[in-house]
Amino acid sequence: MERMQIDLSFTEPRFLDRNLSAGFDLFHKEIDQIREAGYESTRTGGTVRLGFPLSENLWMQTGYTLDYSTLEVPGRCLPDGDCSNPKDGYREISALVIEEIATRGDSALTSSFGTSLTYDKRNHPKNPTGGYWLQLAADMAGLGGDVSYARVNAEGRFYYPISEKITFVGRATGGHIEGWGGDDVRLTDLYYRGGETIRGFDRAGFGPRDMVTGDAVGGRTYWATTAEVRFPLPFVPEDLGLTGAVFADAGSLFNANDLAKGMSTCNANIAGDCGPDEIDLHDDATIRTSIGASIMWNSPVG
Numbered sequence: 001m002e003r004m005q006i007d008l009s010f011t012e013p014r015f016l017d018r019n020l021s022a023g024f025d026l027f028h029k030e031i032d033q034i035r036e037a038g039y040e041s042t043r044t045g046g047t048v049r050l051g052f053p054l055s056e057n058l059w060m061q062t063g064y065t066l067d068y069s070t071l072e073v074p075g076r077c078l079p080d081g082d083c084s085n086p087k088d089g090y091r092e093i094s095a096l097v098i099e100e101i102a103t104r105g106d107s108a109l110t111s112s113f114g115t116s117l118t119y120d121k122r123n124h125p126k127n128p129t130g131g132y133w134l135q136l137a138a139d140m141a142g143l144g145g146d147v148s149y150a151r152v153n154a155e156g157r158f159y160y161p162i163s164e165k166i167t168f169v170g171r172a173t174g175g176h177i178e179g180w181g182g183d184d185v186r187l188t189d190l191y192y193r194g195g196e197t198i199r200g201f202d203r204a205g206f207g208p209r210d211m212v213t214g215d216a217v218g219g220r221t222y223w224a225t226t227a228e229v230r231f232p233l234p235f236v237p238e239d240l241g242l243t244g245a246v247f248a249d250a251g252s253l254f255n256a257n258d259l260a261k262g263m264s265t266c267n268a269n270i271a272g273d274c275g276p277d278e279i280d281l282h283d284d285a286t287i288r289t290s291i292g293a294s295i296m297w298n299s300p301v302g
Helices: 095-104 258-263
Strands: 002-012 021-033 039-053 058-072 107-120 131-145 149-161 167-179 221-232 242-254 288-297
Touching: 058 095, 095 258
Parallel strands: none
Antiparallel strands: 002 021, 021 039, 039 058, 058 107, 107 131, 131 149, 149 167, 167 221, 221 242, 242 288
């Protein structure tokens, strides 16, 4: 996966000279998922937002987002084509991507309203060693535009000091997206998860997959947990900002969209069983796990 992203954000922390934050975000993203999912996508838009405290540690933020997205397959050979000697950059892609473009088009305008609640009881906002942080966010698309869905994401982090310099960190996160008003969830709005969620996995390395091509097709539901112990590195000065950690990650991504489920009518393990308009969907809630060690750098620029 290759990504190019441009962001411009502005926040006024004392809007109207009150305890309100207001601001806007402008963004443009270009994501190359040819290797992982068989397509490229772009998303361009903006958000206006307003945040305010509900109590000393509880913060609420609301926002409206309007964006335009595209789905492209610039280099491909169709499932019924001869891919034995493809041109540079060409590869067989899932019939699901072709059907998505044929039935829903290659672009969409999304108009959505979202809100989030954040509860912060950490002892330090940047390098916590105790306390916890909780967030619940929801957004709904369909207030105009071409897309209708409801999405909920939640995350919790817990910090416990084992000793003065050793900290246990626990994390749990999850999300679900569902179309409404008769709309299915578009491929570009589904969750794709990999090493950024469970360390050691490739980009889009787990979750629903078309076994004909091996492409990730995204899922509507995911969850992940982490248990981690952080500690200073021996013989390394603390002012360098380097720390070590050992961790265990676990999680899952499942529940492909309705289009993928409807097209899964063949078995890729049987030669010639899958036609050009079929996929072999592998979609279950198998738990993926990893354990390992890492080095983290708390750089001066964040």
